[in-house]
Amino acid sequence: MNKSVIFGVLTVAGLAAGTASAATLDDVKARGKLNCGVTTGLAGFASPDANGNWEGFDVDVCRAVATAVFGDPNAVDFTPLTSATRFSALASGEVDLLSRITTWTFSRDVDLKFEFAGIAFYDGQGFLVPKELGVSSAKDLDGATVCIQTGTTTELNLADYFRTNKMEYEPVPIETNAEGQQQYLAGACDVYTTDSSALAATRATFENPDEHVVLPEIISKEPLGPLVRHGDNQWGDIVRWTLNAMITAEELGVTSANVGELAGGTDNPEINRLLGTDGNLGEQLGLSADWAKNIISSVGNYGESFARNVGSETPIGIARGLNGLWTEGGLQYSPPFR
Amino acid sequence: MSNLSYVRTDMLPEQAPPAGQSGIALWLRTNLFSGWVNSVVTVVVLVLLYKVLADILPWFWNGIWVGDSLTECRAIRDERGLESAACFSVIRERWSQLLFGFYPKHLYWRAILALVLLFVAISPILFDRVPRKLFMFTAVYPFLLVFLIWGGSIWGPLMAMAGFGVGYLAYKVIATQNALLGLIAAFILPVIWWIFIAGPLAGAIHSVVPIGWEAVESKFISGFMISVIIGVSGIALSLPLGIVLALGRQSDMFIVRVMCIGFIEFVRGVPLITLLFVAQLLLNYFLPKGTNFDIIVRVMIMVTLFSAAYMAETIRGGLAALPRGQYEAGDSLGLNYWQAQQLIIMPQALKISIPSIVGIFIGLFKDTTLVAFISISDILAFTNLIRANTAWNGIYWELFIFVAFVFWICCFSMSRYSMYLERKLQTDHH
Incomplete structure (x- = not known):
């Protein structure tokens, strides 16, 4: 095979993709629908109900962007993407936005030429153990057998963590989260390790969740967020400020219940700017003045979406923790709307 | 004394054979017990069978069909005091989703009609009567x-x-002048028609006489439906292509033979999943952005090419078996190559x-589940999507059993049909 020909074709295709993606917003508006890539099913983050309507935390980000553009949370088509196909689907323009539990890393941002619009969810790798093991800290796990998904960053994190703490472990390789649950329940391993959000979802499915605990140690940083292609800053801004609007709304106490009332005008200038009663922030984004108001009234603010999909009231029951607002000891912090 | 006879004149009543016979x-x-080794094996197998069935059968028969979540299922099971019970409520709630995927609900009838008409x-x-x-x-x-499914x-x-x-007309008109030119035109003109003329012309006519109904995009065609569509088209296209390749491989013409061998050996040397990744990922990069080359068509082409290569080798085996x-x-009857x-x-x-052809068909049909890896939500991918719902998180066997059952019906029917065909075509009267 003549390699230069292949690379030539790749370059041409890459150039074509680069020029064509200059105005995603116009493409989306012309189409009348947002194409959003989500995961192929993860409890709390993306799943279809019996009627095929998608719901979940990642899905809410898609719906919020669709609402910002069209004022309609249903003007979005969801494409379930596997981890192998997600980046090519975004790069080729099959989807306009990828909201698929994707960790923000240097190489994905720089080398793969994507732009992360922010951090929607601070995740990290944790450990799930049966209570009867009598373990209260990950430091007590010396010599344990650990169920671990092969070929993932979690596998490397685990090796690093045990080496730095001078402990031994015996890995039990698994392929999928589903297999991990089964192996762990069957007693093939003492410990199951993966992202703590997935651990919480897994534990929630057990017949007796109280017999299992998630250990307090989080051994890795997994900042998950929506991402778009490099090179279309306007579109990137829309996604970034959609997420920021949801976070700011929670901080300012704007909820789906009171947004209609607050949009009539308040004494707080930032609320007025956010909801479009004051200033022209929407216009600067190329959107309508009430874009953020629409997001809050149909999708809700960050806290509402969190509570509805993964919060402590749901079977998954993830505490806010790092995902709390900065005013409440968490890390969610939006730049000001000004 | 003349009626005395040493020969019995009436038959003894038939007696049952001895109890053991x-x-x-x-x-x-x-x-089962034709020797001590076999007897031991029988007993061991029976014990194992009992152990397995004693777990599975109650689980299956006690299956719960009501309730809207796994939690409810478990509550009902405890209420009924059952040790173990399957939670088939997930099938009751989601069976249509498993079969039709994201296809719009109010258009299911179109998919069903397409299947009936198939x-x-x-x-x-299938049947010569x-x-x-x-x-x-x-x-x-x-x-x-295409009209029913895609609308x-x-x-x-x-x-x-x-x-x-267009191809037929071109051949009719031009072949009267020059047979070879007519054949070439019959290939080239339709291709030109499809690529450059058909689309705009259809659009133009549609703007004048709009006949049509709701369109469905390819990304909504999923579930078991996608397996049937890809499987049936793959089966229908790979057999003729396989025959051509098998004949080409035996051809005396050097170029044809080398091309056929090259194709067959290349495709057989590559796993299907690789070809699917090429269809999904590489073509995405190669084709200019905005090219509307449908993903389902891409997958159909790859699946067809893949099974055609295997088909060619199977048919070559059949050819080699002929004396x-x-x-x-054929030669002595004066038949030419194609007639023979x-x-x-x-x-x-x-x-x-x-038997081998049907084996390839069945394999092809089951291989369609591999499309789950390239983000097409087939029935197997849907088991994962359903499990991602908090209501059904943690449910495995019930979904997999349903999927297995659906596939088994299709594959078993194919296998029975092939046996029927073999019996019907049996001409050696031994």
Whole structure:
């Protein structure tokens, strides 16, 4: 095979993709629908109900962007993407936005030429153990057998963590989260390790969740967020400020219940700017003045979406923790709307 | 004394054979306990069978069909005091989603109609008692299928169909002048028609005479439906392509032979999943952005090419099994190459190959689940999507059993049909 020909074709295709993606917003508006890539099913983050309507935390980000553009949370088509196909689907323009539990890393941002619009969810790798093991800290796990998904960053994190703490472990390789649950329940391993959000979802499915605990140690940083292609800053801004609007709304106490009332005008200038009663922030984004108001009234603010999909009231029951607002000891912090 | 006789004149009543020589006792002894080794094996197997079934059968029979979540299922199970019970409520709630995927609910009837018409279309191929005129419908069916499943304007499929008319006309007109030129035109002109003319023309006619109905995008065609669509088209296209490749591999023409061998050996040397990744990922990069080359069509092409290569080798096996005399018989009757193939060689070669051909069909059909890896939500991918719902998180066996059952029905029917065909075509009267 003549390699230069292949690379030539790749370059041409890459150039074509680069020029064509200059105005995603116009493409989306012309189409009348947002194409959003989500995961192929993860409890709390993306799943279809019996009627095929998608719901979940990642899905809410898609719906919020669709609402910002069209004022309609249903003007979005969801494409379930596997981890192998997600980046090519975004790069080729099959989807306009990828909201698929994707960790923000240097190489994905720089080398793969994507732009992360922010951090929607601070995740990290944790450990799930049966209570009867009598373990209260990950430091007590010396010599344990650990169920671990092969070929993932979690596998490397685990090796690093045990080496730095001078402990031994015996890995039990698994392929999928589903297999991990089964192996762990069957007693093939003492410990199951993966992202703590997935651990919480897994534990929630057990017949007796109280017999299992998630250990307090989080051994890795997994900042998950929506991402778009490099090179279309306007579109990137829309996604970034959609997420920021949801976070700011929670901080300012704007909820789906009171947004209609607050949009009539308040004494707080930032609320007025956010909801479009004051200033022209929407216009600067190329959107309508009430874009953020629409997001809050149909999708809700960050806290509402969190509570509805993964919060402590749901079977998954993830505490806010790092995902709390900065005013409440968490890390969610939006730049000001000004 | 004359009536005294040493020969019995009336028959003794028939007696049952000794207890150990008939009925169930004989069957048991000959089949299960015909020696101490076999007896031990029988007992061991029976014990194992009991152990397995004692767990599975109650679980299955106690299956719970009510409730809207796994939690409710577990509550009902405890309420009924059952040790273990399957939670089939997930099937009751989601069966239509598993079969039709994201296909719009109010259009299910179109998919069902397409399936029913599929059986009508293939009936003249499967059974020779069906009127031959149905072949006309078979020829139209692929376009009808596209119109039923994808919807949209009726002029698209009609214009695609017209491409064949263009080819036929070109051949009729030009072949009177020059046979070779006519053949070439019959290939080239339809392709030009499909690529450059059919689309705009269909659009133009549609703007004047809009006949059509709700269109469905390819990304909503999922669930078991996608397996049937890809499987059936793969089966229908790979057999003729396989025959051509098998003949090409045996051809005396050097270029044809080398190309066929090259293709077959390349495709057989590559796993199907690799070809699917090429269809999904590489073509995405190679094709200019905005090219509307449907992902389902891409997958169909790859699946067809893949199974055609295997098909070619199977048919080559059938060809090789024919005695040399059959070829010579064709020659001595004065038949040319194609006549001999059509009348003598292929009917026999295909008959020999039926079991392996059907084996490839079944394999192809099951391989369609691999599309889950390239983000097409087939029935297997849907088990994961359903499990991602908090209501059904943690449910495994019930979904997998349903999927296995659906596939088993299809594959078992294919296998039974092939046995029927073998019996029907049996001409050696031993």
